[in-house]
Amino acid sequence: MSSVAPFLVFFVGAILVAVTSGVPRAIILLAIPVIGAANLLGTAPGVGGLVSLFDYTLILVYADKLSLLFGYLFHLAAFIGVIFSLHVKDRVQPVAAILYSGSAMGVVFAGDLITLFVFWELLAVTSVFLILARQSQRATQAAIRYLLIQVGSGFLLLAGILIRAWETGSITVEPIALEGLSAWLIFLAIGIKCCFPLLHNWLTDAYPEATPTGTVFLSAFTTKVAVYVLARCFAGTELLVYIGATMAMFPIFYAVIENDLRRVLAYSLINQVGFMVCGIGIGTALAINGAAAHAFSHVIYKALLFMSMGAVLYRTGKINGSELGGLYKSMPWTAGFCIVGAASISAFPLFSGFISKSMVLTAALKEGHPIVWLALLFASAGVFHHAGIKIPYFAFFAHDSGIRTKEAPPNMLIAMALAAAICIFIGVYPWPLYSLLPFPVDYAPYTAEHVLTQSQLLFFSALAFVWLNLTHLYPPELPSVNIDAEWSYRKALPAIGLAVLAIGRRVRAVALRTATRVLRQIHAAIYRQSGPQGALARTWPTGNMAFWTTVVLAMVLILSYV
């Protein structure tokens, strides 16, 4: 292979970004994903970049259709993210974003589990700076929680890998049967990054606290890296079908009542990853293709939605639905791009979600999971409701908040326009994407019945929104937080800790009191015996002494004669 490892382009690039500024830095930032993509085009499928480590051979580059697809996708996402953040002046964010993108490439092309682990941890360590860069106390605390959980995932992964290497002698990235401790540890580690139910809260906690540009990068990489590893190692694991369906279902309820619009998008991110996890669990060629295609569509439209909300946050300093509204008047282009993203995530015909999500739904029905299919259909209607309508509606339309601001900066508009164009291109002409999928595609998205059924589903969902609004049944946007799994470690765990401390203090007090009483009693007893009035300290007359000495001597005398 004549090309270099894809992550190297980014890591070397990051060094150059760190030492330059102004226009040269902008050029380098833009060049990194372009050079990386050119490098990737020259990467032939197969194994490369072998490094020996003790008894093991590390495979830095393993390229096949699946890893190349994610590789192209991540280069595209990095390119869009770089354009969107060109106006950022500080030095930390661009360097972190490029290193983070490079780490994602590192995982995707890792041929062995040790390499995979190293980049898995680098993903966490590099991305946390995108949250810290917000420089607020909330963001710092969220960043610390984020880092702890991400590094925890890495710890589980490492434990799983080591046990697996010891048991099987293999460190190759390959399908793993979900049995035994090592497999479960690896599964759980991926599950954390993938946002399995109850393990998901780090994402909705941290992503909305990152900088306007940071969230765009964050939304693209970590979860999709986990989806990729899941597809590599656990494709066809039936448990994933149900985990995926749950992930698609529960976040939409939270999304409806969430006020922070970037947190709404974070919930819908989990909902979309649910479709991918479900497809991986079904495991047929159609389902895996669907999961991979949906990952591709999803990264672009989710980045587009986060960019539009990032632009709103950047311009107005606000992101709560309760404080926004009517922004289409000052930010018409951003509103338009946001609607394209909304149509794509809702899977409207001619937009990208339409040609990918339905592959997973069709596979679920074909493989005999009608309940799961119903759940996914429910989630499809729901995602249109909360991401497709709610996001653009409450930010750009709804009740006019009176906010008048400027349109987003040119670099942001260009990035959004590029993402919107890709969303429409994939939706209208999906065949180039289909040709990149891991299995040959035997699926036609544009049949009359598919267009009809999907249109019915979406238009009647919209009708429900209109009616619920007109009858004032729709819940208003309220400044609030909603309790989620994070409650366990942000409230319950500290509360338990405080309770344990309080109990400890009580025990200590009781123990001290008891010990004092016992010691006092002992002291009193000794005092009675040996104190000034004690029996042992009493003074005796000398006469007594002489008398008793005589008695003793007499006894000795008598005894010696007996």
Place this chain on the structure above:
Amino acid sequence: MTTPSDQSDHGKPADGKRHIFDNPKNVWRIIYALHAICAVSILAEFFIHRHVYHSWESLFGFYGIYGFVACVILVLFAKEMRRVLMRREDYYDE
């Protein structure tokens, strides 16, 4: 899709310009158009044969009904969830 009632306290736009949805008529036009599209999509089922993979799908207008009912359930259930889950904004800051 600003509802007309939302406009009552915003007779004068803040920047002096009248935008497209400041006129309630335009909002209603969109709402009527949506109703028309819904009707067309249901009527289209007479002309387009749907291949049915599962018996549930065979119900006339299944996708439309399901989409509508799903969204109503979603919103009303989420609204009830607020009773249990909603806290003040500074809940975690205490």
